[in-house]
Amino acid sequence: GQQLNQSPQSMFIQEGEDVSMNCTSSSIFNTWLWYKQDPGEGPVLLIALYKAGELTSNGRLTAQFGITRKDSFLNISASIPSDVGIYFCAGRPAGNKLTFGGGTRVLVKP
Amino acid sequence: DTAVSQTPKYLVTQMGNDKSIKCEQNLGHDTMYWYKQDSKKFLKIMFSYNNKELIINETVPNRFSPKSPDKAHLNLHINSLELGDSAVYFCASSQAIWGGKQETQYFGPGTRLLVL
Numbered sequence: 001g002q003q004l005n006q007s008p009q010s011m012f013i014q015e016g017e018d019v020s021m022n023c024t025s026s027s028i029f030n031t032w033l034w035y036k037q038d039p040g041e042g043p044v045l046l047i048a049l050y051k052a053g054e055l056t057s058n059g060r061l062t063a064q065f066g067i068t069r070k071d072s073f074l075n076i077s078a079s080i081p082s083d084v085g086i087y088f089c090a091g092r093p094a095g096n097k098l099t100f101g102g103g104t105r106v107l108v109k110p
Numbered sequence: 111d112t113a114v115s116q117t118p119k120y121l122v123t124q125m126g127n128d129k130s131i132k133c134e135q136n137l138g139h140d141t142m143y144w145y146k147q148d149s150k151k152f153l154k155i156m157f158s159y160n161n162k163e164l165i166i167n168e169t170v171p172n173r174f175s176p177k178s179p180d181k182a183h184l185n186l187h188i189n190s191l192e193l194g195d196s197a198v199y200f201c202a203s204s205q206a207i208w209g210g211k212q213e214t215q216y217f218g219p220g221t222r223l224l225v226l
Contacts, residue, residue: 086151
């Protein structure tokens with residue numbers, strides 16, 4: 001099946017910083033979705049992307065559907081403490097099911 | 111009002127027991143899913159139903175049996191529970207199984223299953 005690699009696996013943020021994470025796939029995807037999961041909760045949809053090159057923002061979050069259709073990135077600008085959580089990318093190749101990346105754990109710098 | 115709801119939120123049970131988890135969505139969606147999230151937080155699809163019809167059935171032990179009485183409900187019954195079944199189980203729904211925005215999935219709050 002298709003592979004979906006999400007990086008980094010974890011990151012520390014300091015309030016005010018901009019951070020970025022990305023996902024790459026071994027095949028061409030038609031859809032990229034970004035979710036955030038808070039402890040004890042289900043994943044919540046942040047941004048959905050449906051066209052190559054599409055750049056979409058949701059508040060301080062910006063995500064892009066890579067032009068090759070094999071990658072996507074998510075940027076968080078001006079981090080705040082409540083940005084802590086696990087961020088998942090999910091992608092779907094044509095005619096196949098949605099696949100999730102392994103998640104990026106965002107933690108606060110001690 | 112909660113869009114995708116699951117019951118129970120927590121389930122602690124003994125090995126060998128049979129248990130069910132229920133899911134309901136009030137979004138008017140046609141497609142529903144069950145996912146398993148392991149201790150490393152990896153999300154893996156188990157089943158998908160579209161209009162009460164089984165569409166996706168991943169390599170899941172046949173001790174797991176989904177049932178969709180109607181489009182708004184998808185339940186998961188697990189027979190002869192094993193220690194390795196301990197995980198968080200998420201229900202999700204989407205308007206349709208394919209088709210751009212229609213396939214965007216919305217998740218429930220999860221059921222935390224612990225098998226002792």
